[in-house]
Amino acid sequence: MNVDAINLNFRIKPSNDDKIKHLRAKLLIERDGQNEPKRIKGFTQDVTEQKLAEEKIQEASETQAAILNALPPNIVLINEKGKIIAVNESWKKLALFNNLGIPNYGVGYSYLAISETATAVDKVTTGKIEQGINDVISGRRKEFEMEYASVSGKDWFMIVVTPLASHMQKGAVILHINITDRKLAEASVKKSEANLRSVFEHIDLSVVLFDVDMNVVSYNSNANAALIRQFDKGPKVGKPITNYFPKDRRNSIRKAIAIAKKHHVAAYETSFLRNDGERDWFDIKWVGVFNEQNEIVGVILTFKNITEKKNIESERERMTADLAQRNKDLEQFTYIISHNLRAPVANIQGLAGLLGDLQPGEPESMTTLDALSVSVNNLDKVILDLNQILQVRSQVNDQIERVSLPEMLDEIRTGISQMIEKNKATLIGDFEALNELYTLKSYLYSIFQNLVINGIKYRRADIDPIITVSAKLTADKMLICFKDNGRGIDLEKYGSHLFGLYKRFDWSVEGKGVGLFMVKMQVESLGGTISVKSKVNVGSEFTLEFPLSVKWNP
Numbered sequence: 154m155n156v157d158a159i160n161l162n163f164r165i166k167p168s169n170d171d172k173i174k175h176l177r178a179k180l181l182i183e184r185d186g187q188n189e190p191k192r193i194k195g196f197t198q199d200v201t202e203q204k205l206a207e208e209k210i211q212e213a214s215e216t217q218a219a220i221l222n223a224l225p226p227n228i229v230l231i232n233e234k235g236k237i238i239a240v241n242e243s244w245k246k247l248a249l250f251n252n253l254g255i256p257n258y259g260v261g262y263s264y265l266a267i268s269e270t271a272t273a274v275d276k277v278t279t280g281k282i283e284q285g286i287n288d289v290i291s292g293r294r295k296e297f298e299m300e301y302a303s304v305s306g307k308d309w310f311m312i313v314v315t316p317l318a319s320h321m322q323k324g325a326v327i328l329h330i331n332i333t334d335r336k337l338a339e340a341s342v343k344k345s346e347a348n349l350r351s352v353f354e355h356i357d358l359s360v361v362l363f364d365v366d367m368n369v370v371s372y373n374s375n376a377n378a379a380l381i382r383q384f385d386k387g388p389k390v391g392k393p394i395t396n397y398f399p400k401d402r403r404n405s406i407r408k409a410i411a412i413a414k415k416h417h418v419a420a421y422e423t424s425f426l427r428n429d430g431e432r433d434w435f436d437i438k439w440v441g442v443f444n445e446q447n448e449i450v451g452v453i454l455t456f457k458n459i460t461e462k463k464n465i466e467s468e469r470e471r472m473t474a475d476l477a478q479r480n481k482d483l484e485q486f487t488y489i490i491s492h493n494l495r496a497p498v499a500n501i502q503g504l505a506g507l508l509g510d511l512q513p514g515e516p517e518s519m520t521t522l523d524a525l526s527v528s529v530n531n532l533d534k535v536i537l538d539l540n541q542i543l544q545v546r547s548q549v550n551d552q553i554e555r556v557s558l559p560e561m562l563d564e565i566r567t568g569i570s571q572m573i574e575k576n577k578a579t580l581i582g583d584f585e586a587l588n589e590l591y592t593l594k595s596y597l598y599s600i601f602q603n604l605v606i607n608g609i610k611y612r613r614a615d616i617d618p619i620i621t622v623s624a625k626l627t628a629d630k631m632l633i634c635f636k637d638n639g640r641g642i643d644l645e646k647y648g649s650h651l652f653g654l655y656k657r658f659d660w661s662v663e664g665k666g667v668g669l670f671m672v673k674m675q676v677e678s679l680g681g682t683i684s685v686k687s688k689v690n691v692g693s694e695f696t697l698e699f700p701l702s703v704k705w706n707p
Contacts, residue, residue: 155183155184155188157181157182157184158179158180158181158182159179159180159182159195160177160178160179161177161178161179161180162175162176162177162178162200163176163178164176172201173201174199174201175199175200175201175203175204176197176198176199176200177197177198177200178195178196178197178198179195179196180193180194180195181193181194181195226243226328226329226330227240227241227243227328227329227330228240228241228243228326228327228328228329229241229259229264229326229327229329230317230324230325230326230327231264231286231317231324231325231327232317232323232324233290233323233324235263235264235265235283235286236261236262236263236264237259237260237261237262237263237264237267238260238261238324239260240258240259240260245258264286264327265279265282265283265286274301274303274304275304278301281299281301282299282301282312285297285299285312285314286314286325286327289314289315289316289325290316290323290324290325292316295315295316296313296314296315297312297313297314298311298312298313298314299311299312300332307333308331308333309331309332309333309335309336310329310330310331310332310333311329311330311332312327312328312329312330313327313328313330314326314327314328354373354374354375356373356375357375357457358375358455358456358457359372359373359375359376359378359379359380359455359456359457359458360372360373360375360376360453360454360455361376361388361394361453361454362442362451362452362453362454363394363451363452363453363454364450364451365449365450365451365452366393367393367394367395367410367452368390368391368392368393368394369388369389369390369391369392369393369394370390370451371390372388376388376456379456379458380397382427383425383427383433384397384398394406394454395407399425402423409421409437409439410439410452412439413439413440413441413452414441414449414452415441416441416443417441418438418439418440419437419438419439420436420437420438420439421437422434422435422436422437422459422463423435423437424463424701426701432460432701433458433460434458434459434460434462434463435456435457435458435459436456436457436459437454437455437456438454438455438456439452439453439454440452440453440455441453471680474677553591553592553593554591554592554593554594555589555590555591556589556590556591556592556594556597557588557589558582558584558587558588558589558590558622558624558633559582559584559588561594561597561598561601562580562582562601562622564598565580565598565601565602565605566580568602569602569605569606569609572606572609573609576609576612576617576618577617577618578608578609578612578617578618578619578620579617579618579619579620580605580620580622581619581620581621581622582621582622582623583621583622583623583624584623584624586624586625586626587624587625587626587631587633588624590631590699592679593679596675596678596679597679599671599672599675600672600675600676600697601622601635603668603669603671603672604635604672604695605620605622605635606668607637607668607669608620608635608637608639608693611637611639611640612637612639612640613638613639613640613690616638618637618638618639619637619638620635620636620637621634621635621636621637622634622635622636623636629700629701630698630699630700630701631698631699631700631701632696632697632698632699633696633697633699634694634695634696634697635694635695635696635697636692636693636694636695637692637693637694638691638692639692639693640689640690641687641688641689641690641691641692641693642685642687642689642693643689644685644687648685651669651685652669652670652672652673652683672695676697679699680699680700681697681698681699681700682697682698683695683696683697683698684696684698
C-alpha cells in the first residue's frame with residue numbers, strides 16, 4: 154500500500170473576526186494495489202502566531218540590513234571564530250574596488266585575512282587588531298578602537314569593534330572607516346598651528362587669546378614674561394583676564410572689550426606702576442574674533458611695552474620746553490642788559506667823565522665818587538642776579554636724591570626761626586599722602602624757602618601769618634600746595650607779570666622781584682608747573698604740579 158503526503162499552508166478569515174488566521178494542513182492519502190485512493194487522513198494546525206513571529210523577524214532583518222547598508226563605514230559581522238557572517242553595501246563596494254576575488258563578498262571567510270589583503274596592513278598592526286577582536290568576543294573588553302596607517306603610509310583607517318548583540322551566537326560587529334581625509338586635515342591644521350605659533354612667538358608684541366567669556370585660551374612667551382614682570386603672575390588657560398588687572402582698571406578693561414565685541418578696535422596707551430616704583434607704558438589693542446556667521450567667538454589682546462618710546466618723547470618734549478624756556482631767558486637777559494645793566498653802566502661812564510674834570514680832594518669829586526660807588530654796587534647786584542639765574546640752569550643735571558618733605562620743611566623752619574618768631578608766624582606741614590620725592594634737593598629747598606618767606610613777608614598787619622604746606626597724589630599728578638593768609642595779589646592787574654624778573658607789586662616790603670621768577674624757573678626745570686590762586690586781603694595759594702613720571706616714593 155502506497156501513501157502520499159501533501160502539505161498545505163493557507164489563510165482564512167472567519168466571519169466573526171476581522172483577523173486573518175494562518176493555517177497549516179497535512180494530508181495522508183492511502184492507495185490500494187491498483188494505486189487508487191483508498192483513504193485520506195490529515196490534520197490542520199493554527200500557525201498564526203508563528204507566522205507573525207517569522208514576519209517580525211524578517212522585517213527586523215530587513216530593517217537591520219537597510220540600516221547597515223545606509224551607513225558609510227565598511228561593516229562586517231563575524232562569529233566567534235572570526236568568520237564573516239554578514240556585510241553591508243559599503244563592504245561589498247570595497248571588495249569590488251579592491252578586486253578581492255572572493256565569493257559572496259567574503260561571507261564565510263576569515264575577516265583578518267581579507268582585511269589584511271584589502272588594506273595592506275603590516276603584521277604588527279594585524280596582531281593588535283586580532284587581539285582586540287578576540288578581547289571583545291570573549292568579553293574582556295566592551296569595545297576596541299584603533300587608528301592605523303597602510304603599509305604605504307598614504308591611507309589611514311580606524312577600526313571599531315563592539316560585541317554582536319545576538320542571543321544565538323557570540324561574535325562582533327566591526328566598523329572599518331577610512332580616515333585619510335581627516336588625518337590630512339589634522340596634519341594641515343597642525344602645520345598651520347605650528348606656523349601660527351612660530352609667528353606668534355617671533356613678533357615683538359605680547360598676545361593673549363580669549364574665548365567669548367574672556368577666559369584665557371592661549372598666549373605667547375612675550376605676554377607671559379610681561380605679565381609676570383608687571384603683576385608677578387603669568388596667564389593661565391581657562392582663567393578670566395580681569396583677574397590680572399588692578400581693581401581700579403577693570404571697568405575700563407570691560408569697556409574696551411565691549412568695543413572689541415562690536416567689530417571695533419579698542420586702542421589706547423596706558424601705564425602701570427611696578428612694585429619697584431618704576432612706571433611702564435604700553436600700547437594696547439583689543440580686537441574681536443568673529444566666525445562665518447558674524448558671531449563673536451573670542452577676543453585678541455595685543456600689547457607692547459613703549460616705555461622707552463615714551464621716555465624719548467618725554468625727553469624730546471622736555472628739550473623742546475627747555476629750548477623754549479632758554480629762548481625766554483635770552484629775551485629776559487636782553488631786557489636786563491638793555492635796562493638794568495645799561496643804566497648803571499651809563500652812570501659809571503658819565504661819572505668817570507666828570508672825575509676827569511675835577512681835582513682830587515674837591516667836594517664835588519667826593520660826591521661823584523660816592524655816586525660812582527652806588528652805580529658800581531647796582532651793577533654788581535644785577536650781575537649777581539644773572540649769575541644766580543645761570544646757576545639754576547647749570548644745576549639741573551645734578552644728582553637726584555630721596556628728599557623727605559617733612560624734614561626739609563623742618564630745616565627751613567630752623568633756618569628762618571628768627572623771622573618766624575619776629576612775625577609770630579605758624580608753619581604747618583601736611584605730608585600724609587606724599588612724604589618723599591626723588592628730586593634735586595637744592596632746587597626743592599629753594600622753592601620751599603622762597604614761597605614760605607613770601608608768605609611771611611607779605612603778611613596782613615591785623616593777623617598773624619599762617620603758612621600751610623601740603624602734598625598729595627591724584628590719578629596722574631603729584632601736587633604740592635603753599636597756602637597763606639597774607640595780603641593776597643590782584644591777579645587781574647598783575648597776574649600776567651607775576652613770575653617776571655624784577656617785577657614787584659608791593660613796594661612796602663623790601664625786595665628785588667627775583668624770588669618768584671626763580672621759583673618758576675626751578676619748578677619748570679624739575680619738569681613741573683606752578684599756578685596761583687589769590688584774593689586781596691584773604692591770602693594766596695601756590696600749587697606745584699609734577700607728572701607721575703617724576704620718580705617718587707609714597
